Amino acid sequence: MLAEALRGCSLKIIDFSDLGPPEQTAPAAEKRIRGNPQQQIWNAFSDPEGRFHVGRWASTEGVWRIKYTERELCHILTGIVRLTDDAGGQRTFQSGDTFMIDKGFSGTWEVIEACSKIYAIYE
Numbered sequence: 001m002l003a004e005a006l007r008g009c010s011l012k013i014i015d016f017s018d019l020g021p022p023e024q025t026a027p028a029a030e031k032r033i034r035g036n037p038q039q040q041i042w043n044a045f046s047d048p049e050g051r052f053h054v055g056r057w058a059s060t061e062g063v064w065r066i067k068y069t070e071r072e073l074c075h076i077l078t079g080i081v082r083l084t085d086d087a088g089g090q091r092t093f094q095s096g097d098t099f100m101i102d103k104g105f106s107g108t109w110e111v112i113e114a115c116s117k118i119y120a121i122y123e
Contacts, residue, residue, distance in 0.1 A: 014044045016118070019056060027064035035062025037111055051123045058116035068105040070123040074098065079115025084108045 022040035043055040056077075066083075075098045082092045085107040092112070093099055 014054070016042075016044060016056060019044055022056075022058075027062070031065045033063040033065065033108060035060075035111075037062030037064065053119070053121045053123075055119060056116060057119055058114070059111045060114050061111050063108050063110040066105070066107060066109045068101055068103050070121050071103050072101045072122075073120040074101065075118045077116045077118065080112040081115050081117075082110040082112055084110070 019042035022042045025039045025041060026037060027039070037059050039057065039059040041055060041057050043053055045055070046053045074093070076093050076095050078095050080092065080094045082090055083101070083105075084090045085105065091099070094113075095115075
């Protein structure tokens with residue numbers, strides 16, 4: 001939707017205030033540890049090669065396994081999340097926090113309080 005609008009526009013700007021309806025998703029059942037988190041993705045942009053993506057993501061409470069093959073910059077808009085690596089190291093982030101997850105990170109993503117974030121992913 002936004003990609004089509006940008007084709008005819010001389011300004012290459014994506015306004016996150018009008019991303020349209022989200023894609024409904026959830027972590028795969030085999031990755032879920034606790035809860036049944038329901039997620040929404042508003043992907044605002046993907047480059048033609050499919051390596052760079054930006055948008056907004058939201059999730060209800062739950063815990064699931066993650067293994068990053070990409071790099072992701074996250075800015076938490078609402079809620080609280082905790083990332084735990086396979087060695088047991090933990091970091092908790094809440095609204096206003098910005099962080100990056102590097103490729104190779106493996107562990108769990110926990111949504112403690114329903115959250116939303118802005119993301120930029122480079123694969």
